[in-house]
Amino acid sequence: MEINKHLKFFRFKVIFTKEFIVSNNSNDINNIWTIIKNNQVENKELIFRFNEDYYDMSLNKEYTNELNVISNVSFIGNINGTIFDYNRLRKGTIYFILNEFKRVAIKIENIIFQNFYIGDYYAAGVFLIASYSNHNNFNIIFNNCTFRNNDQLLLSLTMFCDYRTTENPTYIFNNCNFYNNTRKLMEIKGIYNDIINEDEYCLIMKMVNYTSAIFSGSNSKYDISDSLFHNVTLKKSIPAIFNSKASYFYINDTEFKNLNLISGIWEGESTYYxxxxxxxxxxxxxxxxxxxxGKDVYFTNVTAENISCVGDGSNTSMILFDSNNIDDFKKIHIFGLNVINSFSNGPLIKTIGNYVEMIIDDSNINKIKTYGPIIETKTNKLNFHMSNLNFNNNINDNKLECGTIHFINDLSVLITNSTFNNNISKGDGGVLCLENISKLNLSLTNTYFIKNKAVNGGAIYISDSISKDIDNINDNIYNNIKIENNTFKENTANDFGGAIYSEYSKFYLADSKNNLITFNKAGIMGGGIYSPKYVDKTIFDLSNNIIENNTINSFIDNYTSKPSYILLNTIFEDDTINIITGEYISLVFTLYDEFDNIVNDITKFYSSITLKLTLTNEYEYDQNNLNYIINGNICSFINDYV
Structure with missing residues (x-):
């Protein structure tokens, strides 16, 4: 082994450096650890250079080499990468101990670690490289390293910490590659004593220009806490951080920031807390x-800010939950979610699959712009619970998609104690859109809908396919609907239903009371509530609610439907009417909707109405009294209101 000595001068400190050239033989490989122990002194740096292309690490005599590090140590391969081949043996593992409070750095550069293996799959405590420290005043740096074809746990990083001593990253990975590793890549443990400031991170990790996921494998458990993952750019379509199937991830007090990815953050087929x-x-x-x-997920106190999902239109999301075709309910439980100033080419949160139980409580979703609903559920059966949600200033920018929150199919939906303010849907349903309903259990209570906008249904749009064929309603399908103590105020529909638009054939079954529907506006009809037809089925009982001051162009129009029937107002005092050729007879009709309200077409939406008149004999069986002829039964209407 060759030894070179030279001096480094930096800020008036003299750092003595010793360099050792290591050859691929048993003597050199086994002497490394003795040299480190015998040559560590303060202000001294030890550099081991591995200039050959290949080193047989199975030549290590010891299974574990334990080093108490008190000075800088570097292990440097050649520029093209030096192979450390463990030949599917566990000899030569390294255990760094950093208990003395000194600023030291361990650097590993241009090394390819391969074929590390332990026959006992459950030897959970054995790692290729492990470190233990009682402070964070150090660095472990991996530069241009590759980990490949390993079948054992690779890195274990454990740190006790009372307070943060540096703003710089503790563990740094620069230009590192991880290929075909079947077990856990990294186990990070942080144990922190008496830290009061919740923003005080002891463990800071920096990953730069790596080409595979940091954590890979399957059937593993990961506990990650007090960590930062910053400044990551990954241009491969693999999970950026966690690529581990059938695993459990417990991620606490951690931040992901400034990531630019082609992929997502993690592998989907694992459970996340x-x-x-x-x-x-x-x-x-x-x-x-x-x-x-196909797994459960639990979020508590999660913040997302300035998220951009720019994948294919309508097919990209911040959260995509797929229950798969599993026959039992898969759970997505979210408590304390705060999302702000984000954009997605598809829904922000989307569920698909068979059976889903979804909870969103004590959360804030504000200033989100999506091409589609902000929350979209496309599951066969959904149990949905939402409470204490502030959902404000969000935009669905897709005029072909309904609602900023969209539900379909078999639904059990509870929404309570929430506020929806100033949301916009370029399609129907300014906030809630429930459509293609096969079964509905709905509880909507103590919730505010204020200043929301849509084409139809400024706050709510609700429909099912049965309403198109009202005679086929199956009253045996159980529906339990409660709408109580809600406020709909100052919502706007461009066309119909300033607050609510309904074509839902079972809405008449709802228990409805103490709802305030006021000062809403529509552009054409139904300033407060609108249903095209069958209002005895598609509208809930209005009698126990306050519905007032809803308008069309400043004219009061609280609730209405399409025109339903007309009445002839003209009264003839004489039974005989003589009309000379070329003269007109004036008939006055009044047009009514299904609520028996007179239809006032303020906006002249019905630009023309065809009225077919037939003249019949009052005395049907009196064949002697047939003295009438009518030709060209064409009518014109000249009143401003029809």
Whole structure:
């Protein structure tokens, strides 16, 4: 082994450096650890250079080499990458101990770690490289390293910490590759004592220009806490951080920031528990930033800010939850979600699959712009619970998609104690859109709908296919609907139903009371509530609610339907009417809707109405009294209101 000595001068400190050239033989490989132990002194740096292309690490005599590090140590391969081949043996593992409070750095550069293997799959405590420290005043740096074809746990990083001593990253990975590793890539443990400031991170990790997921494998459990994942750019369509199937992830007090990805953050087929996690300034071209397939997911106190999902139109989301075709309910439970200033080419949160139980409580979703609903559920059966939600200033920019929150199929929906303010749908349903309903259990209580806008149904649009064929309603299908103590105020529909538009054939079954529907506006008809027809089925009982001051062009129009029937107002004092050729007879009709309200077509939406008149004999069986002829039964209407 060759030894070179030289001096480094930096800020008036003299740092003595010793360099050792290591050859691929048993003597050199086994002497490394003795040299480190015998040559570590303060202000001294040890550099081990591995200039050959290949090193047989199975030549290590010891299974574990334990090093108490008190000075800088570097392991540097050649520029094209030096192979450390463990030949499917566990000899030569490294355990760094950093207990002395000194600023030291361990650097590993241009090394390819391969074929590390332990026959006992459950040897959970054995890692290729492990570190333990009682402070964070150090660095472990991997530069241009590759981990490939390993069948054992690779990195274990454990740190006790009382307070943060540096703003710089503790663990740094620069230009590292991870290929074909079947077990857990990294286990990070942070144990922090007496930290009062919740923003005080001890463990800071930096990943730069890596080409595979940080955590890979399957059937694993990951506990990640007090960590930062910042400044990641990944141009491969693989999960950026967690690529582990059938695993459990517990992620606490962690931040993901400034990520630019083609993929999402994690592999979908695992279970995730997130607590106090931030996603900030992230852009993805993937189908989903957070994709879950056939597993449960639990979010508590999660913040997302400046998220951009720019994948294919209508097919990209921040959260995509796929229950798969599993016959039992899969769960997505969200408590304390705060999303602001974000954009998606598709729904922000989307559920698909068979059976889903979805909870969103104590959350804020504000200033979101999507090409489609902000929340969309396309499951066969959905149990949905929402409470204490503030949902404000959001925009569905797709005029072909209904609602900023969209439900279909077999639904059990509870919404309570929530506020929906100033949301816009370029299609129907300014807030809620429930359509193609096969079964509905709905509880909507103590909720405010204020200043929302849509084409039809400024706050709510609700329909089913049965309403098109009212005679086929099946009253044996159980529906339980409660609409109580809600406020609909200052909502706007461009066309029909300033607050509510309904074509739902079972709405008449709703228990409805103490709702305030006031100062809403529509452009054509139904300033407060509108249903085209069959209002005895498609509208709930209005009698126990306050519905007032809803308008069409400043004219009061609280609720209405399409024109339903007309009445002839003209009264003839004489039974005989003589009309000379070329003269007109004046008839006055009044047009009514299904609520028996006179239809006032303020906006002249009905620009023409065809009225077919027939003249019949009052005395049907008196064949001697047939003295009438009528030709060209064409009518014109000249009144401003029809």
């Amino acid at each position: 997130l607590y106090n996690v931030n996603f900030i300034d992230i852009k993805t071209n993937s189908k989903a930033l957070l994709h879950i397939v």
